[in-house]
Amino acid sequence: MLAVQPRRILTRPKSLFVFALVAATLYWVLLHGSSVGRHAIGPQDKTSERPAPHTQVGQPAQGAEHEQTPLQGDSTSSDAEKKQGPASGSINAAAAAAEEEERKQREEHDRFEDGVRKQWELESDALGRLSNAGAIYGNTLATLVNKTSPRKKMFDAVLKPADEMTGFSVDRPFVYDPYPHYNNKEWKATKKAEFAACDGPDGVPVEDIRVFAGAPHEFPAPGFGSYEVLNMDGNLCFERETRLSPYGYSHNGNHTRKPEDWEQVKWGSLQEICVQKNKARFNSKGAPNPYLDALHSRDNSTSDEQSETPSTTHVRQKAGKKALLRRRFLGTEEKRSPEVVKESRTALLIRTYTGKEYSENDKQIVRSLVTELSLRTGGQYQVFLFVQVKDNTIGIWENQETYEWMLHQSVPKEFVDMTILWNDVATESTYSKLSSKQASVHVAQWLSVQKFAQEFTEFDYVWNWELDSRVTGHHYDFLEKLVAFAKKQPRRGLWERNERFYIPSVHGDYDTDFRKEVESHAVNGSVWGPPTLPFIQPVGPEPPVSKPEDDDFKWGVGEEADLITLAPIFNPINSSWIGGTDVWGYNDSTHDSQDLPRRATIITQSRVSRRLLDIMHVENLKGNHVSSEMTPQTVALLHGFKAVYAPMPVFFDRAWSGDRLAKWFNGGLNGESGGIGSAMGWGREGRYGGSTWYYRANPPQRLYNNWMGWEDTGIGGLEWEDIHGRPCLPPMILHPIKDVEETEPGHTSESRLPYS
Numbered sequence: 001m002l003a004v005q006p007r008r009i010l011t012r013p014k015s016l017f018v019f020a021l022v023a024a025t026l027y028w029v030l031l032h033g034s035s036v037g038r039h040a041i042g043p044q045d046k047t048s049e050r051p052a053p054h055t056q057v058g059q060p061a062q063g064a065e066h067e068q069t070p071l072q073g074d075s076t077s078s079d080a081e082k083k084q085g086p087a088s089g090s091i092n093a094a095a096a097a098a099e100e101e102e103r104k105q106r107e108e109h110d111r112f113e114d115g116v117r118k119q120w121e122l123e124s125d126a127l128g129r130l131s132n133a134g135a136i137y138g139n140t141l142a143t144l145v146n147k148t149s150p151r152k153k154m155f156d157a158v159l160k161p162a163d164e165m166t167g168f169s170v171d172r173p174f175v176y177d178p179y180p181h182y183n184n185k186e187w188k189a190t191k192k193a194e195f196a197a198c199d200g201p202d203g204v205p206v207e208d209i210r211v212f213a214g215a216p217h218e219f220p221a222p223g224f225g226s227y228e229v230l231n232m233d234g235n236l237c238f239e240r241e242t243r244l245s246p247y248g249y250s251h252n253g254n255h256t257r258k259p260e261d262w263e264q265v266k267w268g269s270l271q272e273i274c275v276q277k278n279k280a281r282f283n284s285k286g287a288p289n290p291y292l293d294a295l296h297s298r299d300n301s302t303s304d305e306q307s308e309t310p311s312t313t314h315v316r317q318k319a320g321k322k323a324l325l326r327r328r329f330l331g332t333e334e335k336r337s338p339e340v341v342k343e344s345r346t347a348l349l350i351r352t353y354t355g356k357e358y359s360e361n362d363k364q365i366v367r368s369l370v371t372e373l374s375l376r377t378g379g380q381y382q383v384f385l386f387v388q389v390k391d392n393t394i395g396i397w398e399n400q401e402t403y404e405w406m407l408h409q410s411v412p413k414e415f416v417d418m419t420i421l422w423n424d425v426a427t428e429s430t431y432s433k434l435s436s437k438q439a440s441v442h443v444a445q446w447l448s449v450q451k452f453a454q455e456f457t458e459f460d461y462v463w464n465w466e467l468d469s470r471v472t473g474h475h476y477d478f479l480e481k482l483v484a485f486a487k488k489q490p491r492r493g494l495w496e497r498n499e500r501f502y503i504p505s506v507h508g509d510y511d512t513d514f515r516k517e518v519e520s521h522a523v524n525g526s527v528w529g530p531p532t533l534p535f536i537q538p539v540g541p542e543p544p545v546s547k548p549e550d551d552d553f554k555w556g557v558g559e560e561a562d563l564i565t566l567a568p569i570f571n572p573i574n575s576s577w578i579g580g581t582d583v584w585g586y587n588d589s590t591h592d593s594q595d596l597p598r599r600a601t602i603i604t605q606s607r608v609s610r611r612l613l614d615i616m617h618v619e620n621l622k623g624n625h626v627s628s629e630m631t632p633q634t635v636a637l638l639h640g641f642k643a644v645y646a647p648m649p650v651f652f653d654r655a656w657s658g659d660r661l662a663k664w665f666n667g668g669l670n671g672e673s674g675g676i677g678s679a680m681g682w683g684r685e686g687r688y689g690g691s692t693w694y695y696r697a698n699p700p701q702r703l704y705n706n707w708m709g710w711e712d713t714g715i716g717g718l719e720w721e722d723i724h725g726r727p728c729l730p731p732m733i734l735h736p737i738k739d740v741e742e743t744e745p746g747h748t749s750e751s752r753l754p755y756s
Helices: 013-031 078-128 153-157 185-189 240-247 267-277 310-316 318-325 360-375 400-410 413-418 424-430 446-455 475-487 494-498 510-521 610-622 628-639 658-665 685-690 699-707 718-724
Strands: 159-161 174-176 210-213 346-353 381-388 419-422 461-466 563-565 606-609 643-645
Touching: 078 685, 153 159, 210 240, 240 360, 267 360, 267 381, 267 413, 346 360, 346 446, 360 381, 360 413, 360 475, 381 413, 381 446, 400 413, 400 419, 413 419, 419 446, 424 446, 446 461, 446 610, 446 628, 461 610, 475 563, 475 606, 494 510, 494 643, 563 628, 606 610, 610 628, 628 643
Parallel strands: 346 381, 346 461, 381 419, 563 643
Antiparallel strands: 159 174, 174 210, 461 606, 563 606
C-alpha cells in the first residue's frame, strides 16, 4: 500500500538539482548498458518513497516558481556590505555559489539530454534508411494474404459474405456483424429484457458495414499492444467505401443520399426513439451522487465553505438544462421487474468547439458512431457532440433563445438535437474553489464531463472522445473488446502493468510472463489499495487480503473498470513531463501538494465510470485538482478504484525491435514508462513521431489521407490507386487527424511537436 512522506529536503532547489544529476547519470548508465531491452533491478520507484520536487530539471519554466528570488542587497556593492556587515557578505557569496552550481548542473543535464536525443535520432535515421522502413504505408486490397486462414469460431461468426462484389477488388467483402445475438436463448438466460431493433434515417433498421478478409502481406506487427490480448480479429482489412458508404461516402459522387437530405436527419431524436423502444432494458435515471453528503463533514486542505449553491448553478444554467432535458426518455419509466437484469449504458461525448468547420469526413464519422454504437445496440450507447463555447461573453445560460441560437451556429443541422453546449462560465461557477486558470479547459478538461455525469445520471460510463481520432475498424467491436479486456483484469499488479507499454516480443504472454516480470521488479511491493493520506477518505473497495501475494490474481476479475485508457498510466513524478507538477490542493500541514501520489496518461480519450466521475466532482468542489491528463488516473489511485491500460495495437513507421522499443519507451526504473527518463518528458516526445497514437505524430494523418484516396508523401491518389489498388487498414485507432480534406498533388503531412 502506498504511504506518503511529509515534506522533504528535495523540495529545495539545490538538493533537487543534485538528485536530478545523480538520477540522470543512473539513467545514462541504464540506457547505454549492454543488457539490451532489460533494466537493472534497484529500489522500487514508488510514490510512497520517492520525493516529489516542486520543479523538474530540463523542463521549461512555468511561471515565477522557477525564478530565483535575489537576496536583499547587492553583493557587488561595497556600501551595502559595510552596512550589512561581514555576515551579509558571506550569505551573498554563498547564494552566488549556489546559483553557479545550479547553472553548471543544468548545463550538464542539458548536455546529457542532448546526447540521449542524438542517440535516438541516430537509431531512428538508420532504421529509416532500411528497405522495410515505411512498411505501414501503401498497403492495398491487392496485397492481402491469409484470406482463408482459419479463424476463431467467434471471429468467423461475425462475418457473412456480402451479396455483391465491388468494382475495385477481386475478393468478395464480408458483412461485419459483431453484435450479440439479441433475444436468442443465451440472451434470455441472462434475464435481460427484450431487444428492439431501431430504425436509421431511412425508417428501416440500419445496415452493417463491410470488410475484407486478410491482411496486407508487408504490414508489420504492432510495436505496442496486441490483437490477441484484446481477443480482437486483426486479420481483417477495412477499405473506405465499404466502411463509410452507409454514412454518406461515395467514391464517384453517386451518393445514395444527397447532402441536403442528410440535413433533414435528426440524430438526437433517432437515438431517443431507439432507447425508448428499449426502455425495459435500462434504468431511466441513476441515483444522485452519493459522495456529496460527506462533502462538508470531511477535513479538507482548504476550507469548509460550500463551493456550489443551487442558486448560482441553476440560475446560470436554467436555459441549458431545459435544452438538455428534452433529450431525456420520451415516455414514462418502465415499471421495474425483479426478474429483469438492467443493462448498463454508456455516453460517448465527442469533444468539439465553436468555430469548428465540419468536413464531410467529420460528418460521416459522427454518423457512424451514432449508428454503430447507439442505433444498432438499441440504446446501449448514446452519442453526443460536446461543444465548448469559446466566447464566454455569449450568454448561453441567460435565456433559451441565446442557447438555441448558439446551438444552430455551432454544428451541422443534422447534429443539433444531439449536441450539448458548455463553457468556462459553467465550470468556473460550479467549481468556485478553483481559480480561472485551474478551471480552464487546458488543465481541467474533465470538469465539463463531471457536470455532464451529475446531470445525466442514467449513464453508468462516459467515453471522453476526441473528434480528431479515427477508428479504422468497427466502433462497437473495438470499444467492447477494450471493455471486456479491462473487466477480466485482476487487481494484483495492475497499477504496475499499467505503467508499462506492453511489447509482446519482449514481455511474452500477457497473463503469465508479463505478470511475473512486472512483479519481479516490484521489489518494494505493489500498489494494493489506496495510499494512506490524512486528507483523503477513500471510497473504493478495500483489498480482500492484507498483501497482494496472498491473492491468487482473483480480486478484480469480473469487475468493470472505473477507468480504461489507451496508453500507459505512468508516474509523472521526476519524468520531466510538462504537466507533472500541476497539482493544487491535495495537502495539509504536513503534506505538500507536490508530494501527492499521482498518475497520468497522454491523450485523455478514455472511458470513465460514473462513480469515478462522482468522486472527481467532489474533489474539485473541495479545491483539490490536478491537470487533465492526470485527473481520472490520480483520483482512481487515491480512492482505490480499478484503472486499466488496455494495450491496443500501436504501429510504427520503422522496424523497431522490441528490445529497442523497451529501451526507449519503457525507459524508467525497472522498465516503467514513467519517472526518470520517461519518453513523455519534455524534449523526449519526438520518439512518438513515427507512431500511430500520440498527441503529435506523423503516421495517423498520412495513413488516413492515403486511406481516403488522397496523395500524401508520394503515396495515394487516383493514379496511384489505378496501379497499386485501394488502400486498406487493419482495425486500429489513429490520432491525431486534422482537417480531413482532399489534398493537393505533392502534399506531405507533418505533425510537429511545439518545441521541435
